[in-house]
Structures are given as structure tokens and as C-alpha cells.
Amino acid sequence: MKRGWFYLIGFLVLVLFDSVGAISFKYAGMHALPVEANTAWLLRLFGKPWIYGAVIGYIGAFFTWMTLLKHAPIGPAFAASHLEVVSVMLLSIWLFNEPLRLPHVLGAIAIVAGIVCLGLAESREHVPEEDEA
Amino acid sequence: MPTGTISPLVALLWVLNVVLDTGGQLAFKAAAGDPAAGDGLARWLYMARRPWIWLGIASYVIEFLIWIAFLSLLPLSEAILLGSINIVAIMVAGRFLFGEKLTRMRVAGILLVTLGVAIVGVGG
Numbered sequence: 001m002k003r004g005w006f007y008l009i010g011f012l013v014l015v016l017f018d019s020v021g022a023i024s025f026k027y028a029g030m031h032a033l034p035v036e037a038n039t040a041w042l043l044r045l046f047g048k049p050w051i052y053g054a055v056i057g058y059i060g061a062f063f064t065w066m067t068l069l070k071h072a073p074i075g076p077a078f079a080a081s082h083l084e085v086v087s088v089m090l091l092s093i094w095l096f097n098e099p100l101r102l103p104h105v106l107g108a109i110a111i112v113a114g115i116v117c118l119g120l121a122e123s124r125e126h127v128p129e130e131d132e133a
Numbered sequence: 134m135p136t137g138t139i140s141p142l143v144a145l146l147w148v149l150n151v152v153l154d155t156g157g158q159l160a161f162k163a164a165a166g167d168p169a170a171g172d173g174l175a176r177w178l179y180m181a182r183r184p185w186i187w188l189g190i191a192s193y194v195i196e197f198l199i200w201i202a203f204l205s206l207l208p209l210s211e212a213i214l215l216g217s218i219n220i221v222a223i224m225v226a227g228r229f230l231f232g233e234k235l236t237r238m239r240v241a242g243i244l245l246v247t248l249g250v251a252i253v254g255v256g257g
Contacts, residue, residue: 022213029205082220085213092209103256104210107249111217114245121238
């Protein structure tokens with residue numbers, strides 16, 4: 001059962017890093033407004049700490065993903081790695097007071113269902129190499 | 134805070150994000166999947182002398198900035214849903230360029246994700 005906990009905690013850490021990355025990206029953009037295609041915008045962007053939070057989130061997610069992939073079956077791993085869509089949605093409602101509107105809820109349900117299908121498709125193709133230890 | 138209207142600029146940033154993300158992934162795949170590359174340090178040196186890995190890195194650096202601009206102009210909850218289209222684009226491109234299989238389950242997944250993104254894009 002040790003393995004189950006390893007996956008569960010690993011996936012939670014992955015979703016956490018992905019969410020921190022996405023939220024830091026948003027804050028980075030908000031603090032550098034207005035968006036311009038010039039160096040002034042880049043200086044505003046890199047002059048605030050948020051963008052470094054985004055980089056840390058991405059690097060953390062990358063190494064967590066690589067660690068998980070060493071052992072975890074690819075299907076569930078793939079699905080879990082994209083389910084930050086849900087956590088980021090919920091966090092943005094809370095942090096940025098974004099309204100939760102019907103098209104977003106319906107769209108999110110279809111996207112999550114699609115991600116689950118893709119995860120199942122991956123699992124089926126990689127069955128033989130699963131769980132040898 | 135703009136409330137989810139998709140302006141031409143937002144649409145352009147969205148398309149650029151998909152193109153750069155897919156292009157970057159495919160470039161990395163081309164770099165990593167080259168059987169002539171060898172192993173260990175020699176493999177990295179071989180990859181560094183060819184354009185693919187640099188193309189991938191350049192795509193990602195530009196995508197990073199495009200993604201921030203995109204997020205600045207849309208609510209995050211909406212932007213993260215619209216960004217899910219990258220999953221579809223990479224799978225479809227993998228099918229055409231690397232002959233990766235599209236099983237029935239994969240097609241179902243691709244259609245559902247696309248449907249979800251369309252609902253958010255049109256209704257958002």
C-alpha cells in the first residue's frame with residue numbers, strides 16, 4: 001500500500017506546483033499591466049517577484065512529473081497532470097473573485113471528461129509494463 | 134478586470150500559444166527521439182549541435198511571455214480552460230508527424246476537450 005501513498009502524495013504535489021505556477025503567472029501579468037510588446041513591459045514583468053514564483057512552480061512541477069513517471073502508470077499520471085485545470089479554476093474564484101459562470105462549468109466538465117478518456121487511452125496502451133515490483 | 138470577451142488580440146495570443154507550445158513539444162520530441170544521438174554526454178552534445186533542441190527552447194521562451202500576456206487579458210479561470218486545447222493540438226500533431234496512434238478512446242478524449250474549450254470560448 002506504500003506505493004498508493006507515493007502516487008497520491010506525488011500527484012497532489014504536482015497539482016500544487018502547477019497551481020502555484022498558474023497563479024504566479026496571473027499575478028505577474030496583473031502587476032505588469034498594460035500589456036505591451038516592448039522592453040518596458042519586460043522590465044515591469046521581471047522587476048516583480050511573481051514571475052520567479054511562476055518559474056519555481058514550473059521547475060517543481062517538472063521534477064515532480066519526472067519522479068512520478070519513473071514508477072507511475074502513464075495513463076493516470078497524464079490525467080492527473082492536467083487536472084490542475086480544476087484546482088486553478090477554484091483558486092481563481094477565491095483569489096481573484098472571478099465569477100463561476102455556467103459556460104465555464106459546462107466547459108470544465110467536458111474538458112475533464114476528455115482528459116479522463118485520454119488517460120484511459122494511455123493506460124490501455126501501456127498495460128504490460130505496469131507494476132513489476 | 135476584463136470579463137471574458139475574446140478580442141482579436143486575445144484570439145491571436147491564444148493561437149500563438151497553441152502554435153508555440155505544439156511546435157516546442159514537437160521540436161523536443163525530434164531532438165530526443167533521434168536514434169543517431171547516442172548516450173550520455175555525447176547525446177547532449179549531439180543534440181546541442183542540431184537546431185531542434187534550440188528551436189524547442191526558443192519556442193518555450195516566447196510562449197512563456199505570450200502566456201503571461203494572455204493571462205493578463207482574461208480571467209484566469211477562463212484562460213486555463215481555453216489553454217487545454219494544447220493537449221489536443223499536440224496529440225493531433227503527433228499523429229501526423231510521428232504516426233502516433235489515435236485510438237477510439239483518444240478520439241473521444243480529443244473531441245470532449247475540444248467541445249469543452251468551444252463552450253468556454255463561445256459562451257465565456
